[in-house]
Amino acid sequence: MTDKKYKDNYIEVKSSFVADFIVSDTLICAGSTARFEDLTVSPNGNIVDWIWDLSGSVGVTQQSVKSPVTSRYDVGGQYSITLSTRDNKGCVSTVTKPLLKVPDKPVINVDFGGGVVCNAPGALNFTNLGQNLPELTYQWDFGNGSSFAGFNPPPVQYVLPGVFDVSIKF
Structure with missing residues (x-):
């Protein structure tokens, strides 16, 4: 008789991925709306969750919204936009882009x-x-x-x- 141990459950290591998105225009007038579109692709499977931090007048976040999403910007300033995505394997990727400029009226x-x-x-x-x-x-x-x-x-x-x-x- 020999002593052998077997593991019933194994860990699984997934590939990393990078969240990405584009904006309709990086310079808009105060009171205008910007449109954002997700470009994220995961090699592990499908993207199932999107959390957008748009910093606009619609509030801070829009959860579980794929794309496109829009936000109105009434106040001049520089806005950073953040997108967090999660794929169906539970892997998460987040990107923040300082890409929206809204001059004062x-x-x-x-x-x-x-x-x-x-x-x-x-x-x-x-x-x-x-x-x-x-x-x-x-x-x-x-x-x-x-x-x-x-x-x-x-x-x-x-x-x-x-x-x-x-x-x-x-």
Whole structure:
């Protein structure tokens, strides 16, 4: 008779995997919604749980939601997004990406230089008194067929008399 021991249960070592996701846009305006999509693949099996920390106005987490998920960002700032995934074998992977930038809502504040040209043709100076945010492109329409893309336009020529609607967008 020999003494032998047999083990009925064995441990199982699984392959590691890396959680991953993408965002619809890394720069959005305050008050806008970003869309996130999971790209995680596990060599062990299927992903069965997703926990999103979106840091937006929908709350801190959305649990057991695959993708896509969305979150609205009303306040300017830099946001880090975290995704934790678990596969059907119980293995977990978490990734955090500092990838979402939400500039504060810009305020349009323009000096129209008095807004009157007394002797047509003449030029009018427009001065943007708002904050020059590098994330924004300012689009000016001077109502006379001319436009400008940028923070402060050069003097604008008005050849004919009249009333002109001037607009600035970003």
